[in-house]
Amino acid sequence: MTPPRRISLDDWDRRYAELRRAGLREPAYGGDLRRHVTEGDTRLLRLKLDNSPAALRLWNFLLSEEDRLRHARREGNILVGVLKDLGTVPVMAYALPSVVAFYPDGAWWLPCIMEHSTALLETADSLGVDDSFCPVRAMLGAFVCQSHFPIPDLLICSTGATCDDLSAIAQRLEGLGHPVFWWEIPHRRPPDAGEPSVALPGIFRAPRRQVDFVRAELERVRALLEDRTGKPLSVAALAAGIRRANRVRALLSRLRRRAFTATPAPLPALEMLIAEMLAIHFCSDQDECIAVLGALLEEVDRRIAAGIGPLRHDAVRVFWVNPIPDGVAPLEALARTALADPMAGSPLERAERICRDAARFGAEALVISRIPGASHCALEGALIGHTVRRRLGLPVVEIEVPPVADSLEPGLRTRLEALVETVRSVRLPTSMGPGGLQ
Amino acid sequence: MDSVGYVSPFVPPEWIAAHGLRPAWLTLDGREADLPEGARRGTCPFAAALIVEALSGSAAGALVLATSCDQMRYAAAYLDAHCRVPTFLLNVPSTWQTPQSRRLYREELDRLGGFLAARGGRPPMPERLAATLLRYDEHRAAALRARPAMPAGQWSRTLIALRSDLATLPEVKASPAAGIPLALVGGPQPAGDARLLERVERAGGRIVLDASEGGERTLPAPFDRRRLAADPLDELVRAYFDTIPDAFRRPNTRLYEWLAHHLAARGVRGILFRRYLFCDLWNAELHRLRRQSGLPVLALDLAAGDDRETDRSLGRIEAFLETLTL
Numbered sequence: 001m002t003p004p005r006r007i008s009l010d011d012w013d014r015r016y017a018e019l020r021r022a023g024l025r026e027p028a029y030g031g032d033l034r035r036h037v038t039e040g041d042t043r044l045l046r047l048k049l050d051n052s053p054a055a056l057r058l059w060n061f062l063l064s065e066e067d068r069l070r071h072a073r074r075e076g077n078i079l080v081g082v083l084k085d086l087g088t089v090p091v092m093a094y095a096l097p098s099v100v101a102f103y104p105d106g107a108w109w110l111p112c113i114m115e116h117s118t119a120l121l122e123t124a125d126s127l128g129v130d131d132s133f134c135p136v137r138a139m140l141g142a143f144v145c146q147s148h149f150p151i152p153d154l155l156i157c158s159t160g161a162t163c164d165d166l167s168a169i170a171q172r173l174e175g176l177g178h179p180v181f182w183w184e185i186p187h188r189r190p191p192d193a194g195e196p197s198v199a200l201p202g203i204f205r206a207p208r209r210q211v212d213f214v215r216a217e218l219e220r221v222r223a224l225l226e227d228r229t230g231k232p233l234s235v236a237a238l239a240a241g242i243r244r245a246n247r248v249r250a251l252l253s254r255l256r257r258r259a260f261t262a263t264p265a266p267l268p269a270l271e272m273l274i275a276e277m278l279a280i281h282f283c284s285d286q287d288e289c290i291a292v293l294g295a296l297l298e299e300v301d302r303r304i305a306a307g308i309g310p311l312r313h314d315a316v317r318v319f320w321v322n323p324i325p326d327g328v329a330p331l332e333a334l335a336r337t338a339l340a341d342p343m344a345g346s347p348l349e350r351a352e353r354i355c356r357d358a359a360r361f362g363a364e365a366l367v368i369s370r371i372p373g374a375s376h377c378a379l380e381g382a383l384i385g386h387t388v389r390r391r392l393g394l395p396v397v398e399i400e401v402p403p404v405a406d407s408l409e410p411g412l413r414t415r416l417e418a419l420v421e422t423v424r425s426v427r428l429p430t431s432m433g434p435g436g437l438q
Numbered sequence: 439m440d441s442v443g444y445v446s447p448f449v450p451p452e453w454i455a456a457h458g459l460r461p462a463w464l465t466l467d468g469r470e471a472d473l474p475e476g477a478r479r480g481t482c483p484f485a486a487a488l489i490v491e492a493l494s495g496s497a498a499g500a501l502v503l504a505t506s507c508d509q510m511r512y513a514a515a516y517l518d519a520h521c522r523v524p525t526f527l528l529n530v531p532s533t534w535q536t537p538q539s540r541r542l543y544r545e546e547l548d549r550l551g552g553f554l555a556a557r558g559g560r561p562p563m564p565e566r567l568a569a570t571l572l573r574y575d576e577h578r579a580a581a582l583r584a585r586p587a588m589p590a591g592q593w594s595r596t597l598i599a600l601r602s603d604l605a606t607l608p609e610v611k612a613s614p615a616a617g618i619p620l621a622l623v624g625g626p627q628p629a630g631d632a633r634l635l636e637r638v639e640r641a642g643g644r645i646v647l648d649a650s651e652g653g654e655r656t657l658p659a660p661f662d663r664r665r666l667a668a669d670p671l672d673e674l675v676r677a678y679f680d681t682i683p684d685a686f687r688r689p690n691t692r693l694y695e696w697l698a699h700h701l702a703a704r705g706v707r708g709i710l711f712r713r714y715l716f717c718d719l720w721n722a723e724l725h726r727l728r729r730q731s732g733l734p735v736l737a738l739d740l741a742a743g744d745d746r747e748t749d750r751s752l753g754r755i756e757a758f759l760e761t762l763t764l
């Protein structure tokens with residue numbers, strides 16, 4: 001077994017040739033990673049990537065999404081652009097044949113991966129959406145330039161207890177002639193005393209009537225999808241869609257548990273981050289998403305069994321993904337999932353959940369990575385930092401990372417190194433903290 | 439009688455007053471807001487000013503905030519963690535086209551009633567509620583009739599009184615001299631803007647339309663007497679939730695319909711656009727406002743700690759007025 005390492009793109013060229021010679025079998029979107037650089041993803045030249053075939057597949061899957069969407073359009077599929085909600089509407093869309101859902105807001109990372117060669121942010125600037133907004137403003141540029149993802153046939157945006165940045169930009173899209181279907185997620189609140197309530201996936205409860213409200217909103221989404229496709233979205237089809245989505249989430253959940261608790265860490269943080277992203281939007285192909293995550297999990301299991309990994313220890317900021325409840329009516333299940341979105345409720349609840357995860361995964365420090373311009377970050381970061389310090393006594397560092405952070409890298413590195421040193425100095429007297437300092 | 443402070447036009451003062459408590463529309467000055475390090479960068483100065491005021495204990499006996507923007511939702515959580523003043527977060531749906539959104543708003547008013555009762559308020563009988571609603575409605579109608587004769591500063595003070603306990607409604611003074619008709623559009627007016635408005639009028643401008651967050655745009659529709667008698671709470675919901683146009687509503691087409699109608703009706707020739715740093719909801723609208731109104735728009739930016747903003751804005755407004763006279 002090749003020792004796990006984080007390698008440069010040059011190394012990946014050699015590694016890819018080696019794997020091919022050894023008989024590597026790849027899906028249709030496979031190939032060497034270098035070609036993505038030729039297509040503009042120049043950031044790859046600066047990254048260190050995991051050297052496993054599973055990671056190769058992950059990266060190729062991620063970076064070929066635009067091709068997949070164009071292919072889907074040519075094949076006559078309906079493209080649904082989902083804005084904001086974390087994985088609710090895609091589950092409904094994928095329950096229908098001939099529908100492909102994707103998140104145009106994923107365009108936020110194009111200026112980063114393409115290292116500003118896109119002019120997306122400049123286009124957003126010219127429309128008055130400047131850097132007081134979060135990087136998702138790149139999406140506005142992408143709609144205007146029309147040179148990245150195909151323009152969706154339908155745009156569905158969750159609003160209410162979501163973020164102002166995206167809501168405001170989606171409203172601008174509508175003003176530019178891209179009609180948006182709005183559905184509401186109310187701000188999740190704790191049930192009042194004696195008020196009927198429902199358990200949500202994760203640790204929260206919500207008032208029964210809030211769940212009913214969201215279910216009614218999702219009924220509107222269902223009617224829209226049926227109307228646009230001319231096909232009924234039956235309860236059975238929805239239930240099957242939920243089961244498929246749950247397979248993705250179960251895979252991710254196992255991956256997280258294994259990757260975050262093993263020593264040494266079997267997978268670098270970057271590949272874990274991408275795996276987390278896939279579980280939200282399936283990267284426009286749900287079945288392949290399951291295969292990609294499955295391969296990653298196998299690799300992680302192999303490495304854990306062999307006691308090897310690319311890192312000595314890791315510091316991963318946990319992002320929580322909820323399973324969709326099984327055994328309840330499909331729209332009720334989706335409504336509960338939508339309400340369980342950490343951003344739909346109070347940041348104090350989110351802080352509680354972070355504390356729980358941090359303790360569960362044995363985190364020794366917390367990095368709050370603020371997104372510049374994001375309307376929720378300032379107060380949310382302050383509240384999360386306050387709660388984690390108070391509850392867990394962990395060292396916390398807050399950083400702010402713009403989409404292209406190269407010039408800030410030395411400063412960020414210094415702050416993160418200082419955090420690591422702090423953890424080390426605390427660990428030494430007892431010698432063995434979680435994550436191991438063997 | 440305890441005061442209940444609020445800053446959202448979707449919180450009906452008559453609902454608070456009908457509970458026997460004193461509604462107080464808070465005017466804040468984001469220029470002076472100074473949050474603790476760590477919460478400062480990225481927080482809109484208005485939300486920051488609210489937090490600072492609440493932490494100082496001088497805002498009101500209780501606070502009602504609304505979920506209409508992220509910053510307010512997070513401010514509510516911040517106060518929950520750091521402040522003793524009881525705070526209620528009113529869920530105001532941003533969609534408005536469905537019966538369930540409207541129902542949610544009504545249920546939220548009910549919950550607010552429970553909060554007020556827990557602060558010493560008395561749940562109103564329908565007759566008392568209807569009478570309170572009528573009293574506010576009549577004062578609003580009278581004030582709107584008198585508005586054309588009021589200088590901008592006085593109109594601002596009147597609006598504050600209309601959203602509070604009605605006790606401090608100012609006397610109508612003589613009409614200001616004619617000037618270039620201007621509209622004020624955007625987020626909340628900071629407390630310090632009263633001076634600015636007076637100086638605008640001295641410089642030859644005249645605010646004929648206040649479409650800022652606390653302005654005429656967000657006054658509720660007049661109550662329908664028949665519906666009021668049948669179900670006063672439902673009529674309250676109609677007048678507020680069904681009619682107030684705002685930037686956060688999705689879609690926010692009614693904001694532009696309202697503006698198109700009123701800008702034309704008042705013969706507005708230029709717009710002063712009040713926006714706060716990190717306020718995405720209004721910042722995103724500036725470009726669209728320019729295009730849709732077809733009028734010259736001057737953006738007045740407000741950032742925390744910028745105590746020279748008023749002087750700078752005045753200079754810019756004077757230059758703006760000059761271009762409008764050409």
Ligand code: SF4
Pocket residue numbers: 105134135136163164165166371373374375376
């Ligand atoms: S404000 Fe936050 S949640 Fe909203 S799009 Fe930006 S980064 Fe995402």
Ligand code: SF4
Pocket residue numbers: 482483484485507508509510625626714716717718719720
């Ligand atoms: S100024 Fe904007 S961001 Fe600030 S509280 Fe008002 S609507 Fe929210």
